[in-house]
Amino acid sequence: MSIDPKVTVAELKELRELTGDADGAQRVAFTPTWTTARDWLRAKIEAIPGVEVHRDAAGNLWATLAGRSGSPDKALVIGGHIDSVPNGGWLDGCLNTLAGVAILRRLAAEFPDGPPVPVRLVDWADEEGARFGKSLFGSSACSGNLDMDEARGLTDKDGVALPDALAAVGIDFDQVKDCGVELANAAAYQELHIEQGPVLLDLDLPLGAVLGTFGVERHAIHFHGQAAHSGSTPMNRRKDAFLAAARMAPEIYAITGREGGVCTIGSCKTRPGIVTSVVEDCEITLDQRHLDAAALGRMLDQAKQASERFAAEAGVTVTWRRLWHIDPILFNDELIELCDQSIAETCGTSHRLPSGPLHDAAEAAAAGVPTIMMFVQSLHGISHNKIEDTREEHIEQSVLAFDRLATKIIGWIAGK
Numbered sequence: 001m002s003i004d005p006k007v008t009v010a011e012l013k014e015l016r017e018l019t020g021d022a023d024g025a026q027r028v029a030f031t032p033t034w035t036t037a038r039d040w041l042r043a044k045i046e047a048i049p050g051v052e053v054h055r056d057a058a059g060n061l062w063a064t065l066a067g068r069s070g071s072p073d074k075a076l077v078i079g080g081h082i083d084s085v086p087n088g089g090w091l092d093g094c095l096n097t098l099a100g101v102a103i104l105r106r107l108a109a110e111f112p113d114g115p116p117v118p119v120r121l122v123d124w125a126d127e128e129g130a131r132f133g134k135s136l137f138g139s140s141a142c143s144g145n146l147d148m149d150e151a152r153g154l155t156d157k158d159g160v161a162l163p164d165a166l167a168a169v170g171i172d173f174d175q176v177k178d179c180g181v182e183l184a185n186a187a188a189y190q191e192l193h194i195e196q197g198p199v200l201l202d203l204d205l206p207l208g209a210v211l212g213t214f215g216v217e218r219h220a221i222h223f224h225g226q227a228a229h230s231g232s233t234p235m236n237r238r239k240d241a242f243l244a245a246a247r248m249a250p251e252i253y254a255i256t257g258r259e260g261g262v263c264t265i266g267s268c269k270t271r272p273g274i275v276t277s278v279v280e281d282c283e284i285t286l287d288q289r290h291l292d293a294a295a296l297g298r299m300l301d302q303a304k305q306a307s308e309r310f311a312a313e314a315g316v317t318v319t320w321r322r323l324w325h326i327d328p329i330l331f332n333d334e335l336i337e338l339c340d341q342s343i344a345e346t347c348g349t350s351h352r353l354p355s356g357p358l359h360d361a362a363e364a365a366a367a368g369v370p371t372i373m374m375f376v377q378s379l380h381g382i383s384h385n386k387i388e389d390t391r392e393e394h395i396e397q398s399v400l401a402f403d404r405l406a407t408k409i410i411g412w413i414a415g416k
Helices: 005-019 032-046 094-110 137-143 148-152 162-168 173-183 199-203 241-246 248-259 293-314 333-347 360-366 392-414
Strands: 051-055 061-065 075-080 119-123 186-194 207-213 215-224 262-271 281-290 317-326 352-355 371-376
Touching: 005 032, 005 094, 005 392, 032 051, 032 061, 032 094, 032 119, 061 094, 075 094, 075 360, 075 392, 094 119, 094 186, 094 392, 137 173, 137 360, 148 162, 148 173, 162 173, 186 333, 186 360, 186 392, 199 207, 207 333, 207 360, 207 392, 215 241, 215 293, 241 248, 241 262, 241 281, 241 293, 248 262, 248 281, 248 293, 281 293, 293 317, 333 371, 333 392, 352 371, 360 371, 371 392
Parallel strands: 075 119, 075 186, 186 371, 207 352
Antiparallel strands: 051 061, 061 119, 207 371, 215 281, 215 317, 262 281
């Protein structure tokens, strides 16, 4: 049976009207608007014959279409998230979940006695981390990777602690990792997402198969010099912490020129921070990302060596403090091939690319589940912004290709 992608486009617009405003999407996790979106999604799912719906211990919403009698108990999991950043785009996350709803509808109609293997859709709770600064909450709880001590201390801008926010929507923080049982029978995981960058746009291609998610090295770099009067201190006598820090900016571009990947200096703080004083202390934050772990390690080593060199040249000292690290996550080679085939059969040409942003798919892969993602082109290469957009014909192609991929993966699971 065929799937109608125009229905998915219409539902995306319906959700936009329900939970957005002039500034964009407002489905921040564990807020009333998110609850409204969840209730809306649950109603869509519960209208599908034969689908069982429940919420797990971490607040992830699961919809299960049982396989036919005698089918393997290993399931295909389709993942997405309906939460958004404040003032976000209309497609980020929710395209995944609504494409999954479309697939469940098609399978329920085509297989009244159940598909060849169980198929499950999950709406992960708080993928964005917009309220508490911790991304992938629900999926990392499910994979077992959630740092409970760290998460317990998280608060939002109003001082509300994460455990209290969870309790307000009926979730016991201390039990959230119990949701790990949901992946016990997962044989494969697939996720659809807007690219959020310009690669497919620049190639003029609608869809791409994702190789994996970048590893990340994130550090605070602290240069320490000496405060001195900006009028009376000769340039050759200064110990200017900002001078050393500023030289890091072109250096990170040189590093990526040699190694690939991406590097970003995202913040710069100076002390005393007044125009009449040479900078005594300067702290910058460095974010480095690469799909290859060895290359990521080289990028970090080169940045550290450069910081020592610039510090010595400026007569200052430098220290590093790691903020965060995650290894690159590579997706399943066989599923990448199936994704390529599905895209080529739908729109003629596919392209393989890495994902710079993290996604729930990374946690599924980290849990040992064979995983694949499909990207659809983003207009402007922009996301987390109300101007985020994708051509409707590309959205429709993504739903068709994603459904085709589900069929291929079901056969892949059943054949094992």
